[in-house]
Amino acid sequence: MVEPLLSMTAIGKKFGTVTALQGAEFQLKKGEVHAILGVNGAGKSTLIKILSGVYQQDEGSIYLDGAAIRLDSPKAAKQQGIYCVYQEVDTAIVSELTVAENILLDTFAEKGNLFVSRQRINEQARSVLHELQADNINVQQKAARLTLAEKQMVLIARALVHSAKIIIFDEPTAPLSIHESEKLYTVIAKLKAQGVGCVFISHRLPEVFEISDRITVMREGTLVQTYDTAQADQDGVIEAMLGAALSHELEPRAHDIGAALLEVSNLSDGQKLKDLSLTVAAGEVVGIVGLVGAGKTELAKALFGGTPLTSGTIKLDGKNAKIKHPADAIKAGMALIPEERRKEGLFVQESLEANASFPNLKQFSKRLLMDRKAEKRYANEIIERLRIKTGSTETPLVHLSGGNQQKVAIGKWISLNSALYLFDEPTKGVDIGAKVDIFKLIRQLAESGKGCLYFSSEIHEAIGISDRILVMYNGQIVKELSRQEATQERILLYASGGKEELGEKQEFGERKRDSVSI
């Protein structure tokens, strides 16, 4: 057997009393793409951070090319040829510097040479980008003007300049469009051909199956199994991630849809949104699907009173609703689960209890004084109902995983018994276990006669959950599709303006409807 390029053995890491990793194992061969899968909280990020020198392991050892190494800092990791392309590319890019300077940043950070030849670095940068087939990026422009995908290329180029042995991709495709992702896959294939070991982390199973050679599944801070991708099947991998078989089918709707609950006509905000009209009936889940930048979040905020409208009317239950502030929307019976849950939905430094009771403090207080017992009771209720994993109701939310935070962001509205729920990308950055719970909850809400608006750019998820789909493009609703009519191809066609030719690349579109999507 060939000696692996990298081998991490019996890795253990604790944060305070929380065990993040215990006996974790990971091996990477030269020139392979090795995916790490696991639900949120499985320990993927911690393992990656140890590998890139951000954290140090408490136990276990790391071998590179057969020799034990210590990675005390990100710098040490880089010196060993281990580079990481983080999901949040902006934190690693200096937006005021040019592309070329960004690519060669570590070189001038290290070497003592005070003067930098602009021409030479431009030349070097160009040749690296050429290798990545990204010649279209002008190396002399400021990095601030790049798109997300281009910034990723810059980071990859930065790794290549140093002849990286290992490049870690931490959810690189999450913010990318399908085309940009495709491009990234070719780059990864190229890196692989050059003998670079690629670690690939993603929540999107299909792409993992498409590009990886091996898949390592982690659960609860330890290795479950490593598969050869060619021999693995999705169901088996999902089972390994969840630790239990998962029922795949979402039941089709069995309950009746009631009268119109929300009627929006000719809504505009003077900026993104143009003349939108839509209705949601009681007991109905309406999916609003569009690509990133189509105006979904703007619509959700506008309906909820977060941004002012220039024209249009919003009727709830047949009555004209004047919504000038989220407080009005809440009073009128609406609830918003915003896209940026940490920034807009939650108070992450506060306890689960305090978060859960906040939108409805009156119910949790006697006259003016807070009723701590009632808060705790309610917190326990939503923990149970939404299957939130947490140590106690007093744990600050920062210590919870993304999926569990999202459940709190949803759970906090339940005490208000709102009639209409707006879910803005509720599954973003959430593992499948939590996704399934969230889908179930949305279904339950619909069954109990609530109206739900489901804003998403994950087309297959929207198809799975919605009774009806409205496709948004450039601030307008361009198409309405029933559950029966909706297919990935059609939605994508309208969502991209109905102009783009659909190529043969739509293998994602083959996914079965109604299956739980990842």
Next chain:
Amino acid sequence: MGKNKNSVKENAIQFLFKYGAIALLIFIIFYFSTISDAFFTYGNFSDILRSISIVTLLALGVTFTLVVDGFDLSVGSTMSLSTVVSASLMVWYDMPLWLVLILPLLIGVFVGAVNSFLIVVIGIPDLLATLSMMYIVAGLHRTYTEGYSIYNNMPLTSGGTAPGQLSEAFLWIGQGQMLGLPVPVWIMLVMVLASYVVLNHTRWGRVLYMTGGNAEAATLSGVSVKKVKFTAYVISGIFASMAGILFTARVGSGQIDAGAPLMMEAVAAVFVGYSVLGAGKPNALGTFFGAAVIGILLNGLTILNLPYYAFDIIKGGVLVAALAVTYVYAKKKFSKA
């Protein structure tokens, strides 16, 4: 290996953060008690409490603004203005006691309202807006008094003497005794308790803290962040005015610039309070405790005959230490998220 060293360091920080302020207080009390017999006596402690009562009121106001993630630097000036206004109302205009108490409070409300107008409506950052107000209000109070302190039957620049005097009832607020403690101490204790209950046990307090924690999330949960901030600055103004009234009653005259030196002391008290029992955020009991630490320290140093002008060094040192502990702890806490 590195692990043990790290966790020892982490635990030490955790411990310092939680109990550091209390340990410091106990140490100070113990130390001064061994040095002077006069220190650990009922009389001296009631003196200390009286001496911190004014600064505690100021600090409570600052606490409210910090809770909503703001900052009020104008409290010192507001207190100065309220000091001279309350004195002048009696000395110059011979007004009844209730007006003498109400009018300065209204001035506090007004300053708070202007502060929040600048911050919430115009959008000037809190620190800069209240810094500007600090200048304006300080200028106002000097203009109003033409630079003179106000005392009973003072000669007026317009000729003659002022008609009024500070009334006995008014002076009782600052100098009287009730149930074995000075009246200012009672006022302080009641206000500390009231602030504590409001901030920690009521709906309003929850809204204030959440607004400070994440204004955007608070808005999307239905909170009118503007109103909440407005309220916090008005409360701060009211506390500053109360401090001013108390100062006049205590000293028996309307000194100019009474509040200026107390502003930083109040800020220091609030930040020392951050770390009391690991709250990690501004809180009423912590603020009181912070004021007490500083008060006891200064009292002890007075007994030790430390030169008066060196006191600021001590106050600054306490502030730096409190901030250091708070921020080192915050860094640890956030790096784990």
